[in-house]
Amino acid sequence: MKITFLGTGAGESYPGLWCCCPHCAYARKEGGKNIRANSCAVVDDRLMLDMGPMCFHNAARFGVDLTQVTTLLVTHPHPDHLYPRHLHWRETDEASLHLAYEEQITFGGPRFTPLPELQIYGNTYTEQILHPMLAEAEKLRIRFHLIRENESFSAGEYQVTPIRNQHHEAGFAHSYILQHGGKTMLYGLDTGGFDTDMMETLLAHRYDLIIMEGTMGIRTTEGGHMSLKKNALFRHTLMESGCLKEGSRFLLTHMSPHWCPPHDLYTVMAGNCGMEVAYDGMVVEI
Ligand SMILES: [Zn+2]
């Protein structure tokens, strides 16, 4: 699997919108990997993990074409993870697609390209938010599938297992275990950890890659999110249980500017705990 990060920031992105704290000021001054859009990743350019407001812009910056994506796994409907309006731009008059572009544009678009149907997977909270879009599912070439925690399903060539998160109320957010071609990865966000029943499922796998939210960084009170300390503890539990394969990587994403130091500095801190800090545009192959 090839994983491309199209965003590694939390809800506010990085730097903070209205903040000039040392972290935000550093990010503005130094730019580069210190700038983060809302968290999003795409696997093999075909399977998207969340679709927040900034992902298409970043995809264009990093040379990723999202038009042929066939699967969208939604963790939860917080607006930094799901921006339903993006689906609106899939609309077109299908009959016009066989015409030359010069003729098509008289029909108005906004799409002039044939698209595969997009299979969207999410929980009941996600379904509610997508409701207006699902009423036009055929026109937008989308289809929704309700996930159930701990019940694996096939999405194209990928085997997917949803894990209930500790984020907002129970059932509001889910992480995903993704398996393909003998490789296994976890995309874990947004969550403050996992209940015992979900830990059982998590510990029943051996991972080539862990991608985990690290929203709260060096802060000691975390709520429904992870801190560096909790990230390190979770990694330790996985190691103790023999769940990390030789050479497997542990990457942090979904970072808040106020509690996660800028990339240049946080990379060193996380590195001391055996973890890596992801950045927008980073590509990882497993
Ligand atoms: Zn979030």
Ligand SMILES: [Zn+2]
């Ligand atoms: Zn959230």
